[in-house]
Amino acid sequence: MFLYFFLFLALIGTYLILRPLLIMIKLKVQFGKQVYFYYIPILGVIQIYRSSAKKGNPQQWVIDIITKHPEVKLIVSNSVTKPVFIIVDPEYYKPLYLDHHLLVKHDQSGIKEYIVILNISFLLSKGLLFAEGEKWKEQRSLLGDHFLFEKLKERIPMMNQVTRDAINNKQTVDQVFQYICSITGGVVIRSFFGQEAEGWLINDKPAQIELGEILKSFVLVRFSNFFIYFKQKLLGMKSWDYFIKFKQDLNQIISKRKSKIEKEGRKWENGDFLDVYLNKLSKSKDTQESYQYETEDIISQFITLFLAGTETTGALVSNSLLFLSENTSYLEELRNEAKSALVDGQVTADSLKKLVQLECFLKEVMRLKPSVVHPIVRQPKSDIQIKDLFIKKGSYILLGSFLANINSNHYEKPLEFNPKRWLQSKPIQIDNGFVNIPFAAGGRNCIGQHMAMIEARIILAHVILNYDVIKNPELTKVNWLSRGIQTYLPDDAIRLKKLE
Ligand code: HEM
DSSP states (O other): OHHHHHHHHHHHHHHHHHHHHHHHHHHHHHHGGGEEEOOOTBTHHHHHHHHHHHTTOTTHHHHHHHHHOTTOOEEEEEEBTEEEEEEOOHHHHHHHHHTGGGEEEOOTTSHHHHHHHTTOTTTTTTSTTTOOHHHHHHHHHHHHGGGSHHHHGGGHHHHHHHHHHHHHTOSEESOHHHHHHHHHHHHHHHHHHGGGGTTOEETTEEHHHHHHHHHHHHHHHHHSOHHHHHHHHHHOOSOTHHHHHHHHHHHHHHHHHHHHHHHHOOOOOSOSHHHHHHHHHHHHHHSOOSSOOOHHHHHHHHHHHHHHHHHHHHHHHHHHHHHHHHOHHHHHHHHHHHHHHOBTTBOOHHHHHHOHHHHHHHHHHHHHSOSSSSOSOEEESSOEEETTEEEOTTOEEEOOSTTGGGOTTTSSSTTSOOGGGGGSSOSSSSOOSOSSOTTOOGGGSOTTHHHHHHHHHHHHHHHHHHEEEEEOTTOSSOOEEEETTTEEEESSOEEEEEOO
């Protein structure tokens, strides 16, 4: 009896392990050369990305597939017993961006689980990135207008100031990514809390630096395993009390603004996100609105914007500096453009428009080394049919456009770094409007995209006017760090040295 039970379990186990392979074979029969499949029992796509990362670039395996086989529309692999669909053809992923309600964000490495275990749900759950349904809609409509250029341009002087303060403090820079993130993080903090967060220290370090470190350790747990979590718990490394401490700090900052309003009346002179929230908070108490805002909404949204806006924009600027260190003629060209665009040493709303070459440069960097390679992994809420492709509920989906962006069907010499292509009338040969979408597309696209592009232009203009950008002489080959599978980052590749 026991033997039959064991055999039964073994049969089920074998079926589950082989199930993705059967799906891949079926797709191969249906699509022929247009489907590429890569099956590794149980480990699947995680193992493929890991071994590619060990060779210096986690994305190299997919780049190789697309370079050798531009006809591929779909790469299929597995994650334990589930199929993973990497959708390459824009015609297939476009409907999913447009109808984003068909999919749900997948808790990639148990982030929600950790949040519950650690009792730190205030961190992200109410923020835009992870909220779903009505809660997401409400938050998006509350903040949407404040991310439009007309509103953001009021923040341009602050962005100049934060960048120039950082530059004044540093003669040479070795840790370029961290340095740039201290600027992009500073901009998010100031955009959210205005002057109220001036001088905010966490563990005696500037908040924009320490907060980045804390979130990194959180992300490390997210992308690693329980072992690290317990190690941190048992050995007392990077205590989770940090989270509690900065929640207290944030509560204090919010209370300070509230009492200021009580004393001086509501002036709205700050125009920062805290104002937007406090305004909403006071109104939703008076009226019987369906969604009642609380202080935790504010904290959660701040952490979300810091997480979504700091390293992404930081990676864009750092990656741009690497390309500049490899091509000094571009460096000179962009310096000249920046010099002529600045007004009294400041980038203004008008001078931003003159940074045309710089904008093309950033676009080309994002095409080849995107700050977000894929949006967060998705799962269909129920079985879906996209054209002739059927995807079962619960499968994993990685949406494009990184692979479309390096495909010879869409670009001439796709792997060549050529910012000038963006000055051509038709840089993308076949384009359904979804080939070059570094900020995703549709209703769930990046709310911070204009802010990111304004910031990146301002920071890069100031940095190249003040520093020489040098490739790390000790490095023979640039390795690209894998932060999950999301961000592309050159490992310790550049140095900055103040110009005489
Ligand atoms: C170069 C910089 C940036 C890039 C490449 C980028 C890219 C993206 C992408 C691809 C998404 C879609 C993610 C998904 O659906 O899984 C996204 C979402 C988001 N981004 Fe950005 N982002 C950048 C900067 C920023 C900035 C500066 C902010 C705000 C301070 C921001 C805030 C957000 C938020 C809140 C979402 C979630 C939006 C929603 O689900 O409604 N991002 N971003």
